[in-house]
Structures are given as structure tokens and as C-alpha cells.
Ligand SMILES: Nc1ncnc2c1ncn2[C@@H]1O[C@H](COP(=O)(O)OP(=O)(O)OP(=O)(O)O)[C@@H](O)[C@H]1O
């Protein structure tokens with residue numbers, strides 16, 4: 001069942017379009033991440049869903065109900081703020097109880113809910129402390145708890161981990177995912193960290209300049225990016241412009257690039273002659289076949305070695321698990337046809 | 348000279364100056380108020396030759412001190428509250444909304460303070476008279492005080508409103524809070540110090556204000572400052588003036604200490620988390 005349906009949502013700030021005709025459906029209990037560079041409209045979309053902004057055009061449905069003009073206090077969403085936004089003069093317990101109080105939930109139920117959440121987030125020892133007496137990670141958990149006690153249909157996160165240090169970040173990330181599954185919550189999660197997005201999400205929405213670039217599972221985004229932006233943004237990618245020569249075998253297309261000719265295995269024939277050709281640094285095979293290149297930089301990274309290689313004046317990146325190539329060596333590189341990805345040329 | 352020595356010298360000079368500034372006038376006022384009328388305190392004596400509470404008792408029984416006290420202490424808190432209510436909308440707008448010319452507007456709000464108070468008072472009271480605001484003199488003074496001290500209250504409350512964090516308002520709203528609940532949880536804690544400070548300043552200003560109280564109020568309404576000036580003006584009875592000025596200052600000091608304590612206890616911290 002669809003939990004959130006967003007149709008052609010547009011948000012303009014005066015002449016500036018922050019979000020353009022965005023459509024998205026989120027399934028019940030799905031964890032969807034909004035990923036994109038700074039200023040691409042992630043927070044704007046989250047504020048539109050939670051009701052803090054009114055869309056210029058388009059509609060939002062939550063559980064089949066049109067909430068486009070419903071104010072935030074009446075929406076069945078709960079927001080986890082980047083800066084936590086805990087009420088500083090209230091104890092952890094009072095912070096957690098604030099929401100249920102507003103909903104006039106009986107004292108008994110309120111206590112049950114708060115205790116349940118405190119238990120799940122291991123906060124019971126902190127219940128009588130003020131927020132400024134807690135560590136960053138604990139504050140983060142209170143903020144999550146305050147949203148959870150509302151038992152919302154949809155929980156929204158705006159870069160909840162950005163104030164935590166790297167180690168804690170992994171831990172809280174796993175915790176958020178666990179809680180989301182345990183409560184069966186539908187979640188929309190904003191981040192500009194691709195690793196976070198890939199690790200946590202059922203699906204990722206890649207945004208760029210207020211437009212959707214691609215909506216897909218993390219695996220599909222990585223292995224089958226649709227645009228150059230997605231290929232570049234998710235993981236490392238070598239992207240070259242090329243021209244389609246034609247289909248040499250069924251499902252195998254020949255593409256001419258500055259570095260040489262490649263055969264690309266694809267089930268969807270290219271729409272245009274001008275394409276971008278993309279491959280991941282780790283899909284290159286160093287061996288006897290393929291075109292030659294000169295190693296211009298080598299960096300040992302432990303479980304792989306990072307090489308910068310130059311062919312015909314074009315440099316690109318190759319990651320290899322076992323190579324003895326040194327700087328200045330000449331190597332042969334081939335890329336299996338099924339590892340090559342054709343991207344639509346975008347203006 | 349070493350640093351610590353320099354510090355010591357500076358500390359001591361500061362202490363001396365503070366003593367001269369605060370303790371000496373206060374002691375003088377206390378001494379003068381205790382001078383017994385049987386023997387005048389002449390300049391050649393260090394202490395008054397005879398001391399008693401005669402002046403205090405006399406002032407209490409034979410002057411309009413009681414009614415002046417009552418008027419002043421009814422006037423000041425009412426003016427403070429009224430002033431706060433009048434200042435709140437402007438301060439809210441100045442503190443919460445971004446609009447072109449906001450900084451200019453903030454400065455303009457302070458402008459009335461550069462005019463000498465007596466001038467403002469004379470013209471303000473003439474406006475009051477022209478508006479026919481003369482039937483209820485106490486009300487006229489109250490209104491005048493509330494309006495006159497608006498710049499202080501607006502300025503202080505503007506800063507307070509700027510301290511309110513939008514994310515606290517949003518968080519409360521997101522959790523389903525009504526307007527009133529939002530005000531209590533997000534605004535009030537940040538506003539509290541400002542509210543106290545504004546009340547205190549207007550209270551003290553109103554207690555000490557002479558010009559308006561004199562021009563609008565006399566002769567039917569007497570406040571402590573007008574009584575004080577008449578004690579000084581008519582026959583320059585310095586001991587009587589000393590009694591009055593002590594009466595004027597002591598409650599203020601107590602009030603300030605109480606508020607200081609309130610401020611400290613009311614406000615554990617305003618910030619939470621980082622960012
Ligand atoms: N109230 C506003 N008025 C005008 N422009 C705005 C407003 N809010 C956001 N914008 C603009 O809309 C664009 C998208 O902003 P948004 O906050 O959604 O970005 P974001 O993707 O969350 O970025 P970040 O990763 O930096 O948080 C930005 O260019 C921003 O300048």
C-alpha cells in the first residue's frame with residue numbers, strides 16, 4: 001500500500017524554483033532517502049511533506065488522504081531535526097511526553113509509550129536530565145524518541161547524523177534502521193552523504209537542482225545509473241562522451257570514444273547517437289587484452305590499489321585488487337561489455 | 348611592575364572608586380536622615396551630633412508620604428505591565444520577521460531616548476491635555492509612563508524575540524502543539540529574562556520619574572519624586588530629602604536582587620545540542 005503519494009510537486013521561492021514537478025510514491029514501511037548536493041531541494045521537499053511549506057503546485061497524499069493544505073500540527077508526520085531541537089528547559093521525560101500531551105493522550109498511555117521508547121533507545125537512565133546534560137548521541141536518540149512516541153504514519157529525518165562524529169554515526173545509523181523496522185515506520189531520510197544513503201535505504205531519490213535524477217534501489221543506482229550526474233555522485237565513475245556506431249550483435253552496441261572503441265552490452269537500445277559511456281574503476285580488468293595506458297599515479301589503499309591511468313591524453317581511474325604495476329608502467333586494460341553503462345546525454 | 352602587581356593595583360583602585368561611588372552617598376543619606384532637629388549637623392562635625400528617627404516618624408505622620416508611596420507603588424508596576432504589553436507586538440515584529448529596513452527600524456525605536464526627558468515630558472503632557480486626558484490623572488501618568496519608556500522595553504524584548512529558535516517553534520508545531528502551547532514551550536523560556544529585565548527597568552524608571560508626574564499630577568497626585576522635589580525645593584530640608592531618597596532606593600535594590608535571583612533560577616540554559 002502506498003503511504004505517501006507526491007504528484008508533480010513544485011515549490012517556487014519568488015522566481016527561484018527550488019523543486020520542479022517532483023513525483024514520488026513511498027510504500028508502507030519503506031525507507032526512502034533523498035540524496036543530493038547542497039541546495040538541491042532536499043530540506044524543501046521534507047518541509048513540504050511535513051507541512052512547514054506550502055507547495056506552489058502539486059499535491060501530497062498521506063495514507064490516501066490529501067494533506068496538501070493541512071498544517072504541520074495536524075499532519076500525521078514526525079520530524080527529526082538536524083540540530084535535535086530539544087526543548088532545553090524540559091527534562092528528557094518531559095521532552096518525550098510533550099507530543100502525546102498535545103494529543104491529549106491519557107497519562108497512563110503516555111507513560112506506557114514513553115517508557116517503551118525509552119527502553120528501545122536505552123534512555124531510561126537519562127530520563128530526568130536536561131538536554132544540555134546529554135552527549136550528542138544521547139540528544140540524537142531523545143530527538144528520535146520524541147518523534148517515535150507520536151507513532152506517526154511517516155517519520156522524516158533531516159540529516160540527523162551530521163552533528164555526530166564518524167564512529168557514532170555508524171552506530172546511530174544502524175539504530176535508526178532497526179527502530180524503523182521494529183515500529184514498521186515509513187521513513188523519508190535526507191542526507192547528502194552517499195554512503196549513508198546506500199547503506200540504509202530501500203530506495204534512493206537522487207535530486208539535482210530541484211529535479212529528480214533517478215529513483216532506484218541502491219544497487220541499481222550504483223550498477224545502472226541513468227545519468228552522468230548519478231554516475232558521478234554515487235561512487236566513483238569514469239565517464240567519457242562517445243558516439244554510437246551501431247549494434248554489432250543483438251544487445252551489443254559499439255561505441256566510439258576518444259580512448260578507443262568499446263562494445264557495450266545493454267538491453268535498452270540507446271535513443272541518441274551521442275551518449276556518455278561510464279564504467280566503475282573496479283570493473284576494469286588489467287591483463288593482456290584491451291587498450292594500453294600509462295600509469296601516472298599509484299596509491300595503495302589496503303584491499304585495493306588505486307591507479308590513475310592515461311590513454312591518448314585522457315586520464316581515468318582504475319581500482320585493482322592485485323596489480324604490481326608501478327608509476328610509469330604501461331598496462332593493458334579491458335572492460336567487460338556488461339560492466340559498461342550507457343548514459344543519456346543531458347544538456 | 349609585574350602583571351599580578353598591576354592587577355592588584357587595578358583591583359584596589361576599582362574597589363576604592365566603587366566605595367566612593369556607592370557606599371559614601373548611601374551612608375551620607377542614612378546619616379542625614381537620622382539627624383535630630385534639636386542640633387543641626389554642621390560642616391565641622393564628622394558625624395551628626397544627635398541622632399534619632401524623628402525625621403522618619405515626622406515624615407511618615409505629617410507629610411503626604413503615605414499616599415505618595417501608595418501612588419508610586421501602584422503606578423510603577425502597572426506602567427511596567429502596560430508598557431510590556433504595548434511593546435510586545437513591535438518587539439515581536441522586529442525580532443521575528445526579516446524585512447528591509449529592520450535595522451533602521453530598531454534604531455529608530457531608540458531615538459526617543461536621546462531627547463532630554465524633561466523636554467519629552469513637557470510636550471507629552473501637553474499632548475495628553477490636548478487629548479482631554481485630564482479627567483483621570485493617575486491614568487494619564489500611567490499611560491504616559493508606559494509610552495515614554497517603550498524604547499527600553501521594545502529594545503530588550505526585541506533581543507529576546509531574536510533568541511527564540513525557529514526550530515523549537517517548528518518542533519512544537521510538528522508535535523501537534525496549539526498556539527498557546529507553542530508560546531509556552533518555545534517562546535516563553537527564551538523571553539523570560541527579557542520580560543523580567545523590561546519590567547524591572549520600566550518599574551524603576553517610573554518610580555523615579557519626576558517631570559510627567561509633576562506636570563500632569565500636581566497638585567492632586569503626589570508621587571515619591573514629586574514629594575522629594577518639594578522637600579528639596581520649598582525650604583530645602585536636607586534630612587527630609589534623605590529620608591525620601593532612601594525610601595525611593597531601598598525597595599528598588601530589594602526588587603533588583605529578587606529579580607536577579609529569579610532570572611538565575613528560571614533559566615538553566617537556552618541552548619541544546621549543537622548547530
Ligand atoms: N525560504 C526560502 N527563500 C528563498 N529561497 C529558499 C528558501 N528556502 C530554501 N531556498 C532555496 O532553495 C534551494 C533548496 O534549499 P534546501 O534547503 O531545500 O536545500 P538542501 O538540499 O536541503 O541543501 P542542504 O544539503 O545544504 O541542506 C536552495 O537554493 C535555497 O537557497
Ligand SMILES: [Mg+2]
Nearest residue numbers: 042043044158
Ligand atoms: Mg537541508
